[in-house]
Amino acid sequence: GQSLEQPSEVTAVxxxxxxxxxxxxxxxxxxxxxxxQHDGGAPTFLSYNxxxxxxxxxxxxSFLSRSDSYxxxxxxxxxxxxxxxxxCACHTGGFKTIFGAGTRLFVKA
Amino acid sequence: xxxVTQTPKHLITATGQRVTLRCSPRSGDLSVYWYQxxxxxxxxxxxxxxxxxxxxxxxxxxxxxxxxxxxxxxxxNLSSLELGDSALYFCASSVxxxxxxxxxxxGQGTRLTVV
Numbered sequence: 410g411q412s413l414e415q416p417s418e419v420t421a422v423x424x425x426x427x428x429x430x431x432x433x434x435x436x437x438x439x440x441x442x443x444x445x446q447h448d449g450g451a452p453t454f455l456s457y458n459x460x461x462x463x464x465x466x467x468x469x470x471s472f473l474s475r476s477d478s479y480x481x482x483x484x485x486x487x488x489x490x491x492x493x494x495x496x497c498a499c500h501t502g503g504f505k506t507i508f509g510a511g512t513r514l515f516v517k518a
Numbered sequence: 519x520x521x522v523t524q525t526p527k528h529l530i531t532a533t534g535q536r537v538t539l540r541c542s543p544r545s546g547d548l549s550v551y552w553y554q555x556x557x558x559x560x561x562x563x564x565x566x567x568x569x570x571x572x573x574x575x576x577x578x579x580x581x582x583x584x585x586x587x588x589x590x591x592x593x594x595n596l597s598s599l600e601l602g603d604s605a606l607y608f609c610a611s612s613v614x615x616x617x618x619x620x621x622x623x624x625g626q627g628t629r630l631t632v633v
Binding site for chain 2: 450451452453455457496498505506507508509510511
């Protein structure tokens with residue numbers, strides 16, 4: 410079957426760096442996206458990786474290794490407003506996008 | 519504001535009933551996706567429509583159905599509701615027929631409570 414695994418919770422302090430990992434098992438893999446969702450809000454797009462390597466967008470970076478079926482989201486210079494849930498999402502064959510269960514990030518002062 | 523509009527924002531209904539959730543995609547987006555998010559859970563893909571036709575199906579129950587109309591708005595119909603159907607239902611839209619290499623824009627969701 411198809412599945413994505415990511416940690417359920419991560420805690421870090423303001424100003425630190427945190428990495429949220431995602432491993433996947435899917436058929437027809439096309440790419441990996443990351444979404445952020447604040448409590449009570451809608452998911453918003455952060456990044457997309459189709460090829461191996463690191464994509465950087467401001468304080469956020471995303472990495473993909475297709476051979477390892479693994480990716481991560483790296484958040485630098487953490488701010489309190491980064492406290493949210495982060496979802497990895499696989500784009501698979503058949504036009505489907507499969508989301509992970511999400512990682513809740515707590516940023517402490 | 520993502521440009522995706524979902525109505526209603528909240529819905530409370532009894533078991534056994536039928537409800538319809540509505541979604542208007544961003545202007546110009548041809549694809550509409552429906553997701554279910556239960557409490558503290560991830561997003562479960564239900565179904566996708568592209569330019570009026572069903573494009574992909576996920577874990578959608580037979581009691582649930584959807585359609586996309588010529589003006590590209592979409593409706594998700596949930597029938598014979600059960601307590602376990604209580605969840606946040608999100609609609610998302612994208613320009614193309616897939617979210618590969620393109621951003622999906624999510625609406626604010628409809629919170630359905632079945633009592």
